[in-house]
Amino acid sequence: MTEDLIIRDVRPMGGAATDLYIRDGRFAEAGNRKVAREIDGRGQVALPGLVEAHTHLDKTLVGMDWFENRVGPTRNDRILADRKAKRELGINARRQSARQILQTLAFGVTHIRSHVDVDTEIGIANIEGVIATREAFKGLVDVQIVAFPQSGMLGREGTLALMEDALKAGADIVGGIDPATIERDPVRHLDAIFALADRYGKPVDIHLHEPGELGAFCLELIVERTRALSLQGRVMASHAYCLGMLDTPRQHALIDSLASEGIAVMTVGSPSAPAVPLRMMRRSGLVVASGSDGIQGTWEPWGNGDMLERAKYLAQRNGMTNDADLEETARICTLGGAQGIGLTDHGLSPGCPGDVVLVAARTLAEAVALTPQRRTVIRGGRVVVRDGVLSGDLPDAA
Amino acid sequence: MTEDLIIRDVRPMGGAATDLYIRDGRFAEAGNRKVAREIDGRGQVALPGLVEAHTHLDKTLVGMDWFENRVGPTRNDRILADRKAKRELGINARRQSARQILQTLAFGVTHIRSHVDVDTEIGIANIEGVIATREAFKGLVDVQIVAFPQSGMLGREGTLALMEDALKAGADIVGGIDPATIERDPVRHLDAIFALADRYGKPVDIHLHEPGELGAFCLELIVERTRALSLQGRVMASHAYCLGMLDTPRQHALIDSLASEGIAVMTVGSPSAPAVPLRMMRRSGLVVASGSDGIQGTWEPWGNGDMLERAKYLAQRNGMTNDADLEETARICTLGGAQGIGLTDHGLSPGCPGDVVLVAARTLAEAVALTPQRRTVIRGGRVVVRDGVLSGDLPDAA
Structure with missing residues (x-):
């Protein structure tokens, strides 16, 4: 189980800015529990995996x-x-x-x-x-x-x-x-x-x-x-x-x-x-x-x-x-x-697995048109890619 | 008039490695004149502009x-x-x-x-x-x-x-x-x-x-x-x-x-x-x-x-x-x-204007298929882009 995570200032599917909470690996409603880790989304577009x-x-x-x-x-x-x-x-x-x-x-x-x-x-x-x-x-x-x-x-x-x-x-x-x-x-x-x-x-x-x-x-x-x-x-x-x-x-x-x-x-x-x-x-x-x-x-x-x-x-x-x-x-x-492919709980709503991709774009359409790189990727509440750089503890391809 | 330039170890159109000489802004045969400036092409594919x-x-x-x-x-x-x-x-x-x-x-x-x-x-x-x-x-x-x-x-x-x-x-x-x-x-x-x-x-x-x-x-x-x-x-x-x-x-x-x-x-x-x-x-x-x-x-x-x-x-x-x-x-x-568009002397042959683009690819086909970035661009013998970075003395777009 990863620690709780809050991702501040992101725009789900290009919509209004909000914060996303991930608790026990899944998206959750904002609670009053202390959040151990925090990421600044800098207004980026948030997509599900x-x-x-x-x-x-x-x-x-x-x-x-x-x-x-x-x-x-x-x-x-x-x-x-x-x-x-x-x-x-x-x-x-x-x-x-x-x-x-x-x-x-x-x-x-x-x-x-x-x-x-x-x-x-x-x-x-x-x-x-x-x-x-x-x-x-x-x-x-x-x-x-x-x-x-x-x-x-x-x-x-x-x-x-x-x-x-x-x-x-x-x-x-x-x-x-x-x-x-x-x-x-x-x-x-x-x-x-x-x-x-x-x-x-x-x-x-x-x-x-x-x-x-x-x-x-x-x-x-x-x-x-x-x-x-x-x-x-x-x-x-x-x-x-x-x-x-x-x-x-x-x-x-x-x-x-x-x-x-x-x-x-x-x-x-x-x-x-x-x-x-x-x-x-x-x-x-x-x-x-x-x-x-x-x-x-x-x-x-x-x-x-x-x-x-x-x-x-x-x-x-x-x-x-x-x-x-x-x-x-x-x-x-x-x-x-x-x-x-048969996934039943994919998305950014509470209850869905805490998977999210942050893309530096002003709108969702821009994210598609210009496909900005240096994304941040979070899987089940774990940051696996930050600004395009893979986390050091991933399996290798040797 | 720019100084003479030699671009070492590049592969014109993906071919065999060679050196390219630019003299008075145009490609030239290798001569025994002293070359003022030198660039290491690191085996990159060389294309005309x-x-x-x-x-x-x-x-x-x-x-x-x-x-x-x-x-x-x-x-x-x-x-x-x-x-x-x-x-x-x-x-x-x-x-x-x-x-x-x-x-x-x-x-x-x-x-x-x-x-x-x-x-x-x-x-x-x-x-x-x-x-x-x-x-x-x-x-x-x-x-x-x-x-x-x-x-x-x-x-x-x-x-x-x-x-x-x-x-x-x-x-x-x-x-x-x-x-x-x-x-x-x-x-x-x-x-x-x-x-x-x-x-x-x-x-x-x-x-x-x-x-x-x-x-x-x-x-x-x-x-x-x-x-x-x-x-x-x-x-x-x-x-x-x-x-x-x-x-x-x-x-x-x-x-x-x-x-x-x-x-x-x-x-x-x-x-x-x-x-x-x-x-x-x-x-x-x-x-x-x-x-x-x-x-x-x-x-x-x-x-x-x-x-x-x-x-x-x-x-x-x-x-x-x-x-x-x-x-x-x-x-x-x-x-x-x-x-x-009516250019008559475009190319990498002696006499052509000294314009060349260096692309980090193993073959010309790979250059097209994967379009590697961080290119080096030389115009009339002047290095205007080096490894993707524009020279500091270009006109701006203000």
Whole structure:
């Protein structure tokens, strides 16, 4: 249990200045108990912990040699290059995941859902590596692990058994991948992963890049299985580019059916992929989360994992420039992500875990537009980053 | 005349390590003359000065109060909000342009083409303001001023005469704006601005957001006038979104005709606008430049003016992740921009002006992907920024 903490003069979500109290690791009403520690917030914007709802902790090359990317343009080229790199570069999933976590903690990312590769070459070694990191960062950064059949499942015998091994070893979520374009059998793929989820009582998170009506059909299959297995609130469709490739009535119908089954959609706002209809999705009550996807890996050379910058990408991809829209994208990267990955008490209200990120900005919109650095990050009442500098007593990434 | 300078251990465009010599303000072959000053490049990547080929120096709000953006979604909403802001916020074009220049000089931007508003409310006050800044930064940052009829020209009587006044006052280039969707008469608008260019011997730079075949038709009109007036190499089409909205054979034909008249295309790689076919454009020999467009203004709340980050945006919007493609976008933001705005001796070869930007990256692709800060910038042999810190003797933005 940490000592009580008062954070003076901060502006929750850019609103009026106030003080925040953290008692026994959670936000509390102001009391008359003596407060042991005090922080001057200097009028900064206070956000709940940023939520990274979709990344690949096991595959970042942060801190390693520069990877010269000569990979071909198709998704399959990238999957092959990715598997080759894992083999040839000797990417250590435990160390690399810790590196990314430390880098993004400095931005205020306190909760991460990571897809972690499971395949017949590496088995569940990456799952075990990220589990080790998850344990090392317990209480500092919460990590959810998705057992992810990156190289395909149906076509590579033994993968489904490895997925099961991953769940037994401690993976939290059943992952899936393009049921049609990669797996070549949408019904069998989805039946297999939903069966695993049902058997192990786990949520589902599916990479769905399928285009247009093919993607829409896959989403319908996902809706049907979510309903049949009563998995409402426990299924996420990641990317779901198809939502940006349909005509408006079809978009509405699909989004409504996703919303009614409590299926969340994760979008990274990629500048080169179809833009999903963000406003329509939020207005329909759909839970929208966001993520960085892989950072600095063989897929994409860039990315820093800053989920406030991600809010900017979401706004930019959707042509949003209004303050109100930028505030909305900030909510997607905090509260939306939290709901999407199943957190029930994320926020700055009394009773919520004492997680807060302080950003030097005049408004929440400015925080998104200019993504100021040198943030202060508090986790469960413990100051883990002060003005951009990580506390000296955090786990390392050796 | 500055003293001779040697910059040791740098890697031009990410290539092999070498030393660069600057003598009498220009790159020179290594000689046996005594070199007065020496800089240790520490193996950094050396780039020619970054070229900002399209911005709006007179309208940035950098350093001013936060502008709460409640502007409607159309281009006309934005033009109205923009004109209202100029009136009500009292944006000082001289001061604001200096602020942006200082901010972007720290990134290595040594050459800027800025559109500057001319309209019947402010007259040519903004032109005069940016001219004052241009003079203040002479020899440090070169500024080209485009007389830009942001609010429209044909429909607002007196604007054309003001455009002429702007050229007489010292504007360098004749600007234009959507000849059809805003001006409502593409032939008359283009005839008017090309006539001005012809009469004053000035280049032309046209904002062209017109979509699809309408935009293509306007480009054809521009090609015809460029040919008729022998303005090859002196015309730029800015944005030219239509190039991203046509089928492939039509794209090829248009791009070839632009290339054959030496008409450059400027693209910012906006995540929410159509992506122009960058690879096809470069392969056709078309000159491609890039720019930040407005930064931190009433149009868009974000933007820092870093043309290396702009290279990343170009790559991201076009789904380019290969090292070779990232190198290409870096060339667009240096050499392409230089060619586009009419510089004839930009580069790191002997004889070129001694302008260089040092970036702490292992490869040119990494410089684009991760846009390292704390750069060193040398202009004409004078160190104006060292490890991110501006020299103390630069003009201020008071």
